[in-house]
Amino acid sequence: MSVSTCPSRSALNRDEQHRDAQGLDAADRAIVLATQAGLPLVPDPWGAVGREVGMSGAEVLERMQAMQARGVVRRVAAVPNHYRLGYVANGMTVWDVDDAHVARLGREVAAIEGVSHCYRRPRHLPHWPYNLFAMLHGRSREEVERQAAVLCERLGEACRDHRILYSSRILKKTGLRLAGSRPGAAWTEPERRG
Known part of the structure; x- marks a missing residue:
């Protein structure tokens, strides 16, 4: 951590x-x-x-x-590093939810245990009909699929389709960084992160 x-x-x-x-x-x-x-x-x-x-x-x-x-x-x-905690199956679930219900259902999905991120995104028709995204973490793909089934049940008839997109590699995530050296650091060049 x-x-x-x-x-x-x-x-x-x-x-x-x-x-x-x-x-x-x-x-x-x-x-x-x-x-x-x-x-x-x-x-x-x-x-x-x-x-x-x-x-x-x-x-x-x-x-x-x-x-x-x-x-x-x-x-x-x-x-926390969820991989080191054993949560190695990470699935971004994408849902095609009726626009009339997506705001309310999105709030409900976000409150479900196991959902770490939940947000609405625009559709890109005809190739991408999904407008609700929810990240799930599990110790196996089967566990993620069980969690997705709970989400599907919660979304009910307002959900027309969904997919689970599993992570294939870990990307380093960082927030905004200021250029400059740490106080007392041995280097003088601005720190470079990739």
């Missing part, structure tokens, strides 16, 4: 003094650079970040909370 901090892409208050184009002062920017790849997995992560950027853990936490309140940081969350 890693702990991720995710900078927000929302518009920032450009009127505050001493803030750069991203709406960060030097101390906030140092904190974002030190945490954007994740918090250290130690008993006092805020203290560890504080030592890296030259401030107390309490000050780091206070600044992170202020950045979150301003919308600069969207969230701080634990991100």
Whole structure:
């Protein structure tokens, strides 16, 4: 499991003094650079970040909370590695749901245990009739198919068709990253991620 901090892409208050184009002062920017790849997995992560950027853990936490309140940081969350937890069958289920019912049914599907993502997407007729997507995770394809059967039952007659698209490989997922070096880092070039 890693702990991720995710900078927000929302518009920032450009009127505050001493803030750069991203709406960060030097101390906030140092904190974002030190945490954007994740918090250290130690008993006092805020203290560890504080030592890296030259401030107390309490000050780091206070600044992170202020950045979150301003919308600069969207969230701080634990991100479990579901593969290491044994959930190796990952299926994006796609559903052709009657547009008159998709909003209500989408909310119901999103609340079902085992659904990690659920969202509406536009159809691309005639080749892609699916407008509701729900990600399922299981220890086997059979488990994902049982979960999909529960979804199908919930969608009822409003659902005309569905498919399960299984993951074939893991893609590295990251949030927005600021260019620059971590405080105290040995490199001077901006970090490059692919």
